[in-house]
Amino acid sequence: MSNRNRRIAKEIADIQNDRHSQIEAGPAGNGDDMTHLTGSFPGPPDTPYEGGTYVVDIKIPTDYPFRPPLMRFTTKIWHPNVSSQTGAICLDTLSSQWSPVLTVKSALISLQSLLSTPEPKDPQDAEVAAMLIRQPEEFKHKAMEWAVKYAGASRKEQGEGSGGATAESIRRKAAQAKENEEKARLEAYHGYNKQLIDRFVDMGFDVPAVVSAFEYLEIDKNNGEDYELEEAYMGDITARLFGEA
Incomplete structure (x- = not known):
């Protein structure tokens, strides 16, 4: 597909x-x-x-x-x-x-x-x-x-x-x-909390790219509530956004 x-x-x-x-x-x-x-x-x-x-x-x-x-x-x-x-x-x-x-x-x-x-x-x-x-x-x-x-x-x-x-x-x-x-x-946030996604948007990435990285890595949507990501997930998401994973 x-x-x-x-x-x-x-x-x-x-x-x-x-x-x-x-x-x-x-x-x-x-x-x-x-x-x-x-x-x-x-x-x-x-x-x-x-x-x-x-x-x-x-x-x-x-x-x-x-x-x-x-x-x-x-x-x-x-x-x-x-x-x-x-x-x-x-x-x-x-x-x-x-x-x-x-x-x-x-x-x-x-x-x-x-x-x-x-x-x-x-x-x-x-x-x-x-x-x-x-x-x-x-x-x-x-x-x-x-x-x-x-x-x-x-x-x-x-x-x-x-x-x-x-x-x-x-x-x-x-x-x-x-x-x-x-x-x-x-x-555009596909059910993720806006503040959670926007932390990466503030780094210079666009919303679709961040959401795509979250979905690829199966990050928990937490019912749309904000929460602190574990450091390992932060690294995985950033690597994905930079095309390194």
């Missing part, structure tokens, strides 16, 4: 072991091709997409993780940063802001967050963006209709969350977006 496929297999296992995020991903068509995946996530609360499930087609490039996965929505969605015709996505995380520390899961979390924070001034679909800017209530109505028709949302589940903005709903969406960003950032 190639390094890329091993990494993807590990990412999929991490997604399947996470019972809280509701993010899902696996080989497309229940096959075993690690270069073609299907992902999904629920529409975020207090948005027109609430109650729906959004499916994403994911292609893994040959030089992943140094290039981002190629993603597009297969569930039709009315959103300014997603093509209503092809499902193509406009998101910095999947282009100029991609980093090798990110994962398929963090990319899906970013897509979920995008549904809460559309950017009509940087659109993928100009028609949708124009409606959001000029006719926001009509936009909410159509986005809800598409959520019901294509994403399986229930009309009963829309309620206030169908886009009726209040101070409380705005606060909740901002808090959710911040939480999603933090989750995406911590994904």
